[in-house]
Amino acid sequence: MTKKIGDVVLDVKNISLRFGGVKALTDISFNVKEHEIRAIIGPNGAGKSSMLNCINGVYAPQEGNITFRGKTFRHMNSRQVAEMGIARTFQNLALFKGMSVLDNIMTGRNLRIKSNLLMQAMRVGPAVREEMAHREYVEHIIDFLEIQAHRKTPVGQLPYGLQKRVDLARALALQPQVLLLDEPMAGMNVEEKQDMCRFVLDVNDEFGTTIVLIEHDMGVVMDISDRVVVLDYGKKIGDGSPEEVRGNPEVISAYLGTSH
Secondary structure (H helix, E strand, O other): OOOOOOOEEEEEEEEEEEEOOEEEEEEEEEEEEOOOEEEEEOOOOOOHHHHHHHHOOOOOOOEEEEEEOOEEEOOOOHHHHHHHOEEEEOOOOOOOOOOEHHHHHHHHHHHHOOOOHHHHHHOOHHHHHHHHHHHHHHHHHHHHOOOHHHOOOEHHHOOHHHHHHHHHHHHHOOOOOEEEEEOOOOOOOHHHHHHHHHHHHHHHHHHOOEEEEEOOOHHHHHHHOOEEEEEEOOEEEEEEOHHHHHOOHHHHHHHHOOOO
């Protein structure tokens, strides 16, 4: 069955980002449509992570703006972006290594907790019921990502591939409308990559989550992406379907290292 792609949900317009005299991004524009997997690719130093950092409020671009579901902003902090429904995983894992898998994923529910700290500490009725509901949702994610056997294990004791899966689970706990994945398969072996590909596709299909993905493995990108945007030295050099991008001479040149 052909996947139904919706209207534009995230629109990036003319984003430029500088650090002192260094241009990280120059006049970047692209959009992301509802329910698609949108890949951002490019050689090392192309500006891919900087682009995600602009979208989720880590960096404030000097020029351009981003529109999410009709609301346009130049810069918002990461909490505001998360509250709007955009979640993020990071290239370098930022998990709480001494905490269990379950507790790590529960931290992803923080923005959805309505009870105040006093009610939570006293464990009065509404707070207890709310915590049970949040735990039930987290258990659903744990089952979905097939990490039931590790739910009470400290994250620091898990193999790297499973830690990356916990990072994905924590982002999903926010129930995001758009999920930003920064190299979710970096450092994985072939089997771990296959598992993560399957989970990314399942999240997109079963949760209906729109995904923006940075990935270096071109086989993965071509297999799972609906559209691809290509960056090189902070500039956009390609944008289109995987087939269109794969045949773009400028993209081929950049990846072969002959364009500069």
